[in-house]
Amino acid sequence: MSGNNTVDKTCLIIGASHAGTNFAFALRREGWQGTIKIFDADSVFPYHKPPLSKAYFSNEDSSQVDLLFPKENYITDHIQLHLGKAVTLIDKEKKTIALEDGSIEEYDKLVIATGARPFIPKIKGINKAQNLYPLRTASHAIQIGEFIKTSKNKRVVIIGGGYIGLETAASLKKLGAKVVVLERENRVLARVTAPEMSNYFHTLHHQNGVELLTNKNVVSIENNDNGNTVFCDDYTNYRADLIVVGVGIKVNTELAEKAGLAIENGIKVDATAKTNNDHIYAIGDCTFHYNKHYNRFVRLESVQNAVDQAKVAAAAICGNRIEYDSIPWFWSDQYDVKLQMVGLSTGYKEVIERVELDNDKSRSVWYFKNDELLAVDAVNNPKAYVLGRRFIKSRQKINKTKLKDTAIPIKPNSFL
Amino acid sequence: MAKITFITSDEQSITVEGNSGNVMELAVKNKIKGIDGNCGGVCSCATCHVHVLPEYWDKIGAPSELENDMLEFDENISDHSRLSCQIQVTDAIDGVVLKVAK
Numbered sequence: 001m002s003g004n005n006t007v008d009k010t011c012l013i014i015g016a017s018h019a020g021t022n023f024a025f026a027l028r029r030e031g032w033q034g035t036i037k038i039f040d041a042d043s044v045f046p047y048h049k050p051p052l053s054k055a056y057f058s059n060e061d062s063s064q065v066d067l068l069f070p071k072e073n074y075i076t077d078h079i080q081l082h083l084g085k086a087v088t089l090i091d092k093e094k095k096t097i098a099l100e101d102g103s104i105e106e107y108d109k110l111v112i113a114t115g116a117r118p119f120i121p122k123i124k125g126i127n128k129a130q131n132l133y134p135l136r137t138a139s140h141a142i143q144i145g146e147f148i149k150t151s152k153n154k155r156v157v158i159i160g161g162g163y164i165g166l167e168t169a170a171s172l173k174k175l176g177a178k179v180v181v182l183e184r185e186n187r188v189l190a191r192v193t194a195p196e197m198s199n200y201f202h203t204l205h206h207q208n209g210v211e212l213l214t215n216k217n218v219v220s221i222e223n224n225d226n227g228n229t230v231f232c233d234d235y236t237n238y239r240a241d242l243i244v245v246g247v248g249i250k251v252n253t254e255l256a257e258k259a260g261l262a263i264e265n266g267i268k269v270d271a272t273a274k275t276n277n278d279h280i281y282a283i284g285d286c287t288f289h290y291n292k293h294y295n296r297f298v299r300l301e302s303v304q305n306a307v308d309q310a311k312v313a314a315a316a317i318c319g320n321r322i323e324y325d326s327i328p329w330f331w332s333d334q335y336d337v338k339l340q341m342v343g344l345s346t347g348y349k350e351v352i353e354r355v356e357l358d359n360d361k362s363r364s365v366w367y368f369k370n371d372e373l374l375a376v377d378a379v380n381n382p383k384a385y386v387l388g389r390r391f392i393k394s395r396q397k398i399n400k401t402k403l404k405d406t407a408i409p410i411k412p413n414s415f416l
Numbered sequence: 417m418a419k420i421t422f423i424t425s426d427e428q429s430i431t432v433e434g435n436s437g438n439v440m441e442l443a444v445k446n447k448i449k450g451i452d453g454n455c456g457g458v459c460s461c462a463t464c465h466v467h468v469l470p471e472y473w474d475k476i477g478a479p480s481e482l483e484n485d486m487l488e489f490d491e492n493i494s495d496h497s498r499l500s501c502q503i504q505v506t507d508a509i510d511g512v513v514l515k516v517a518k
Contacts, residue, residue: 054458072445308426
């Protein structure tokens with residue numbers, strides 16, 4: 001379908017997320033002339049989600065979230081936003097979707113950008129806990145922010161020492177909260193980084209006055225007149241006026257699954273973001289997609305992937321085929337520390353950690369599988385991040401002896 | 417009020433006006449091809465890289481250390497590279513011309 005014969009066509013998008021909105025604008029850029037409609041159950045105008053656990057809490061005005069695109073752009077590009085409208089069904093035979101209010105919308109092309117939702121673990125008493133929130137949407141962030149800013153009692157327990165948990169801990173600490181993080185594993189960020197990084201962030205949080213505790217398996221929550229008590233299986237307990245749950249996500253695959261699309265750890269798509277139905281594409285966090293560089297299917301929670309898949313899908317739908325071929329990247333901000341990550345470290349066998357001689361706040365962890373550089377985590381060290389990306393992309397062999405030698409500064413030809 | 421001209425990779429020249437925010441936001445608002453601003457403007461992703469035309473470099477000024485570190489090893493760096501999310505739109509930069517980096 002090329003762009004110039006799409007006047008009478010309709011493309012529907014489920015999810016006004018980073019992926020969904022970027023796709024809509026990319027589709028116009030690629031030449032789609034027909035109707036574009038985006039549906040989302042969230043009624044807030046499409047916004048950036050990553051800052052919600054980071055810079056958002058420093059905003060004076062708590063209703064202020066960062067918009068993905070200015071409002072007028074949706075008007076000038078004729079992108080119809082249907083917010084507060086949940087989609088309940090995809091009928092791929094009739095090429096329609098059904099909304100919660102019973103209405104039916106027809107499509108020629110459908111894009112699923114449903115993302116993920118917070119996973120809420122089955123902890124005894126969790127449903128009765130007071131002021132307990134996950135952190136994924138603007139509404140969560142606004143409620144958490146309002147509570148901390150207005151409540152006299154600011155004891156916060158964060159369940160889960162992943163990125164969301166640690167970023168939220170740093171943000172709420174800045175607002176004057178007393179923060180305890182309870183992590184089930186024996187180190188924070190256990191699922192996503194090497195022990196070297198876990199140690200670094202553990203120390204960082206301690207230095208900033210956050211009580212970060214590992215091997216803490218939460219088994220129950222009791223609420224009483226004066227807040228909540230969170231109980232762990234080692235018979236310790238922690239008082240909390242506010243509880244934030246950050247233990248991972250559940251991918252929103254239900255609509256796709258009900259429609260009979262292929263699901264495997266996410267909605268399975270090819271290198272053009274197409275599902276196993278020719279008229280349905282899926283993009284962003286909800287997809288299980290092929291990564292060419294690592295030669296395997298992956299599911300990512302990432303802005304990079306949302307934007308890159310949006311572009312690929314838009315091009316494919318307009319008949320301008322480009323293949324997804326990206327090196328994933330991620331970032332996290334905690335206190336004054338900027339963490340940038342590039343690549344996928346899964347399957348690493350060796351880690352090289354560098355602490356720069358001229359600046360001990362600047363460090364990096366390089367993940368190798370034999371001679372192949374898989375990923376780099378860079379702390380206050382954009383040079384390591386950018387150079388790491390170059391090495392990963394080019395697959396150029398790194399001289400590990402030189403990389404380990406911090407007397408050699410990070411320069412493009414330093415580690416050849 | 418500042419008028420800013422973007423030259424895209426397909427040599428299109430687009431002049432836009434702004435009076436607040438940063439240059440990346442202005443570019444996104446005006447759908448300048450090649451400026452994504454994926455991280456929302458926190459100097460983390462380098463998807464808003466521009467080359468300032470040399471004659472306007474003094475008006476824009478040099479990058480901060482962090483920004484410079486992001487740019488230094490970029491394959492497409494020039495002597496006048498900036499991340500546009502780190503340039504504030506003010507009267508002082510009226511008239512500048514920015515080439516969108518690859």
